[in-house]
Amino acid sequence: MAAPEIELLAKEMAGRALVLKVDTQAHPEVAELYQIQSIPHFAVFRGGKQFMQRSGLAPRSEMRRWLEQAGARPA
Numbered sequence: 001m002a003a004p005e006i007e008l009l010a011k012e013m014a015g016r017a018l019v020l021k022v023d024t025q026a027h028p029e030v031a032e033l034y035q036i037q038s039i040p041h042f043a044v045f046r047g048g049k050q051f052m053q054r055s056g057l058a059p060r061s062e063m064r065r066w067l068e069q070a071g072a073r074p075a
Helices: 004-010 028-033 061-071
Strands: 043-046 049-055
Touching: 004 061, 043 061, 049 061
Parallel strands: none
Antiparallel strands: 043 049
């Protein structure tokens, strides 16, 4: 359910933030590194460091707000 919203968010934020989807089944080391225990799980990084994280579905508008709080320019 989250994948289409993430794809749309990535298009909206192009040039302002990098939005990625990671398959934690294919890359369990990422899940272990960031202690991800439930999917979907969202993490925002700023300057190479984790700025925030949250598990559970979120509307695209909320995900956009997270990126803007981390320093992405508003549209």
